Amino acid sequence: MDKKTTIRVKIKIQYEDFDVSEETKILRENETGAIVNFVGVVRGFDERNNSLIDSMTLEHYPGMTELEIEKIVKQSCERWSISGVTVIHRIGKLLPSDQIVFVGVSSKHRQNAFYSCNFIMDWLKTKAPFWKVEENNNQKKWVDYNLSDDEATKKWVV
């Protein structure tokens, strides 16, 4: 019997919040022995500019965002043996401590899930076309890109 399994991939860009336990349950439905979840959260303090943040608004490039995330997930699936991937990224206005991004990866064994989750997040930060603007006291400031995000991707180049 052909035991070839399909990898379940879910990619969503949405205004609404997400429920980590619901997403974990979906990832658990596959033939899996390990799930690694990453959740990005809005910080209430801009460390680089030493200032507080009232809110943050995210915009993106519809269509290209999904394509870029699909490419990253595909590369990850080619590199590690995984059974499911979920990427959810929020857009619109968010407040400190709100959830921004979810990356969940399921696999038979934990190391593949750890590596894959880390890989997807590193490349998402440098390739997926999202932009953040921070709001404080009715002033807005577009967030500068972080060189350390580019550095983080170097470990995946073979």
Place this chain on the structure above:
Amino acid sequence: MVIKYFSWIKEHIGKSEELIELPDNVNNISELINYLNNLNDDYKKVFVKKDLIKIAVNKTYCSVETKISNNDEVAFFPPVTGG
């Protein structure tokens, strides 16, 4: 051709999208930037920061040498800051 702008580039140029008819002598991104720079100073103020501008043609990253035609969608945006 459709040109899209995002983030601070959209604010500097004052629009998120525009439709232009490519002149015959504009065949790649570099020539498109020169063409836009000659339209008004808003473009010049943006494109002078060329090291901070990413380019996509038909929703795929590309370079200033990439060939373009009237059917393409071009986008200019700063380095991404999601996640």
